[in-house]
């Protein structure tokens with residue numbers, strides 16, 4: 688979700704997009720820039736969730752946007768433009784990943800299976816809130832990014848779209864081409880995996896006062 | 912309805928989404944009130960989700976937007 692879509696005081700995003708699309712198709716092609724602007728970050732992150740590399744993700748995002756421009760006439764208003772655009776980015780990123788694997792002689796056809804077995808989270812006794820201001824610390828951002836990067840692809844995808852981009856379940860399902868039930872199952876696993884990886888690390892860092900101590904002491908508290 | 916910890920973990924994602932039926936919700940809350948571990952699992956998971964949703968967590972490559980629009984412009988110009 689981007690600031691642009693949220694802060695819009697004008698029409699809702701769907702009618703805004705519908706109007707822009709109609710005008711682009713009618714010849715005001717420069718308006719395509721405005722059409723995609725609110726979704727640039729989502730397109731990049733969708734590609735990044737699959738490719739895990741900035742340069743590759745940017746290339747795939749550019750290509751996806753150009754494909755959207757070329758095929759704009761095929762867009763059907765049953766889905767949201769943003770969902771359509773993001774699904775193009777996902778397909779583009781997946782195709783590039785497959786291609787890279789073929790070049791490296793890795794096996795391509797091992798569709799990951801959803802694992803229905805139960806999953807045990809990290810069992811901690813209590814939780815000390817990590818405040819959002821702590822994100823000013825690069826160390827924390829890197830910790831979060833590497834935890835997401837370590838998830839298997841199918842879990843990373845749902846987590847990026849639903850919990851980072853804050854798309855709803857239905858749109859996430861549409862963008863990934865799976866059912867809402869599959870999204871929910873994967874989301875549960877992805878969230879618990881994140882908790883299992885991160886909760887012990889965050890807890891130990893905050894109790895040592897290392898990572899977040901700065902913010903606590905700035906705030907005047909002597910929590911640690 | 913009495914739940915053990917494992918049942919609570921299975922529901923935790925839907926619970927965060929606000930998507931569990933009323934009776935299940937009450938059972939989860941009854942469990943959380945006396946199970947410190949599950950309460951901490953829920954709190955930590957929620958906290959982590961707030962952190963990853965923050966705009967600061969994932970930043971775009973510097974110049975990404977400018978390069979993207981330059982590329983679009985090139986395409987628009989080429990198509991005439």
Ligand SMILES: [Zn+2]
Pocket residue numbers: 915916917919942946947948949950
């Ligand atoms: Zn419990």
